[in-house]
Amino acid sequence: MEYILNILGPLLEGTVVTLQVFAATLVLAVPLGLALALVRVSRFRTASTAVSGYIWLMRGTPLMLQMLFIYFALPFVPYVGIRLPDFPAAIVAFVLNYAAYFAEIFRAGIQSIGRGQYEAGQVLGLSRAQTMRRIVLPQMIKRILPPMSNETITLVKDTSLIYVLAMNDLLRAARGIVQRDFTTMPFVVAAAFYLAMTLVLTWGFLRLEKKYAVYDE
Amino acid sequence: MIVARDLHKRFGDHEVLRGVSLTVGKGEVVAVIGPSGSGKSTLLRCLNHLETIDRGEVVIEGDTLVATDAAGHCRYVPEAEARRICRRMGMVFQHFNLFPHLTVLQNLIEAPITVKGLARDAIVPVADELLRKVGLFDKRDSYPSRLSGGQKQRVAIARALAMAPDIMLFDEPTSALDPELTGEVLRSMRELAEEHMTMLVVTHEMAFARDVSTRVIFMDGGDIVEAGEPAALFGNPSHPRTRAFLQRLS
Ligand SMILES: Nc1ncnc2c1ncn2[C@@H]1O[C@H](COP(=O)(O)OP(=O)(O)OP(=O)(O)O)[C@@H](O)[C@H]1O
Ligand SMILES: [Mg+2]
Numbered sequence: 327m328e329y330i331l332n333i334l335g336p337l338l339e340g341t342v343v344t345l346q347v348f349a350a351t352l353v354l355a356v357p358l359g360l361a362l363a364l365v366r367v368s369r370f371r372t373a374s375t376a377v378s379g380y381i382w383l384m385r386g387t388p389l390m391l392q393m394l395f396i397y398f399a400l401p402f403v404p405y406v407g408i409r410l411p412d413f414p415a416a417i418v419a420f421v422l423n424y425a426a427y428f429a430e431i432f433r434a435g436i437q438s439i440g441r442g443q444y445e446a447g448q449v450l451g452l453s454r455a456q457t458m459r460r461i462v463l464p465q466m467i468k469r470i471l472p473p474m475s476n477e478t479i480t481l482v483k484d485t486s487l488i489y490v491l492a493m494n495d496l497l498r499a500a501r502g503i504v505q506r507d508f509t510t511m512p513f514v515v516a517a518a519f520y521l522a523m524t525l526v527l528t529w530g531f532l533r534l535e536k537k538y539a540v541y542d543e
Numbered sequence: 544m545i546v547a548r549d550l551h552k553r554f555g556d557h558e559v560l561r562g563v564s565l566t567v568g569k570g571e572v573v574a575v576i577g578p579s580g581s582g583k584s585t586l587l588r589c590l591n592h593l594e595t596i597d598r599g600e601v602v603i604e605g606d607t608l609v610a611t612d613a614a615g616h617c618r619y620v621p622e623a624e625a626r627r628i629c630r631r632m633g634m635v636f637q638h639f640n641l642f643p644h645l646t647v648l649q650n651l652i653e654a655p656i657t658v659k660g661l662a663r664d665a666i667v668p669v670a671d672e673l674l675r676k677v678g679l680f681d682k683r684d685s686y687p688s689r690l691s692g693g694q695k696q697r698v699a700i701a702r703a704l705a706m707a708p709d710i711m712l713f714d715e716p717t718s719a720l721d722p723e724l725t726g727e728v729l730r731s732m733r734e735l736a737e738e739h740m741t742m743l744v745v746t747h748e749m750a751f752a753r754d755v756s757t758r759v760i761f762m763d764g765g766d767i768v769e770a771g772e773p774a775a776l777f778g779n780p781s782h783p784r785t786r787a788f789l790q791r792l793s
Contacts, residue, residue, distance in 0.1 A: 367652075442636065445640060450633075451627075453622075456657050464644050541644050543688065
């Protein structure tokens with residue numbers, strides 16, 4: 327018990343890093359993903375195709391590869407090359423990657439709303455943008471809650487990939503102690519931390535689903 | 544008032560409207576009848592820009608929505624202008640198309656607030672009055688999923704009226720309803736007709752067409768075959784296809 331209290335400090339520090347990556351990714355990737363989804367379902371063919379290509383690229387290559395590329399290779403790309411410190415590099419990679427996944431969830435949600443809703447909006451005089459904002463997107467939220475819950479839980483665990491940039495997240499902190507003390511106890515504590523975080527998320531999404539259960543379709 | 548001239552519409556190589564011309568004067572209640580697939584819905588949808596026509600002209604309350612020049616080029620007015628013109632027509636769909644995430648009251652006030660920029664306090668009394676008129680004031684805070692089909696359709700009528708349109712289009716408003724629920728919807732429509740709302744109603748309810756409309760249009764194969772006062776058209780149809788259609792119904 328005393329041992330656990332001893333290692334709690336460094337593990338909590340790791341958890342802070344994990345939560346920072348998680349929160350920053352969520353806050354930035356959700357709006358970006360929504361923007362991508364809106365372009366994807368728009369009438370603008372070229373832009374829509376470009377977004378499809380982007381989503382294919384981001385979902386078709388490993389997140390770890392993308393992170394390594396942005397950290398190590400981006401500085402050497404002509405013209406656009408910049409050298410990012412590790413935390414921003416990790417965030418950029420996570421946001422670009424997760425926005426692609428979110429965009430696909432949003433797209434499916436938007437396209438699941440029937441044509442009658444758009445037509446009802448149109449005959450009442452709403453513009454396309456107003457119909458999207460007032461009619462379609464609010465209904466989309468209810469439908470995407472389950473896949474979004476999945477995706478955000480995956481994100482919590484994916485944050486452990488930042489160890490490749492030598493950042494001290496929860497898992498790397500635990501591994502450091504394991505190698506120092508020759509005990510697996512830090513892994514058990516780290517697992518409990520991850521479980522606690524996903525529990526909070528699951529609970530949050532359940533509350534949202536309850537909130538949206540006031541209406542049926 | 545609606546003026547439509549020589550409307551042509553095709554889906555692929557299927558010509559659904561073959562030069563339909565139609566005028567609906569102020570306060571008229573025009574019923575459109577005809578067999579399935581004759582283009583009744585398409586005609587309505589072309590009038591309020593849910594479909595784009597290939598050729599012809601549509602003028603709503605004196606404003607041209609679309610016109611075709613001598614060279615045969617069909618031109619719509621810009622989108623914002625088209626929206627402004629079309630919102631003078633309310634539309635009621637066969638399948639209601641209420642907004643499921645909004646309560647009955649919110650369904651009614653959404654467009655007046657978002658489109659016309661009305662203050663909530665200004666439109667809520669109007670919406671309440673409309674709900675009383677269709678007999679659904681007690682449902683104002685319910686979600687549409689809690690309503691029967693007949694109630695949903697009456698909300699849809701009230702929602703369209705909340706935009707204070709000059710014209711109301713109905714596309715088979717009772718066809719999706721159980722027979723015992725059609726009466727309440729037809730009653731609301733009849734009241735609207737008595738207030739001299741300009742109405743264009745696609746319907747299979749011959750009793751409504753006969754008793755309420757001022758004129759009946761019979762469509763077949765993408766054309767208006769015959770039009771006239773209900774008594775004349777039902778009592779003494781001049782065209783063999785009209786006769787055949789009416790005979791099949793009775
Ligand atoms: N979006 C579309 N794409 C292709 N064909 C269509 C489309 N909409 C309608 N049609 C076709 O156009 C024809 C006329 O359809 P419309 O819905 O106007 O008929 P209707 O008179 O309203 O029939 P009903 O009484 O069954 O509602 C039909 O053959 C239909 O299959
Ligand atoms: Mg129809």
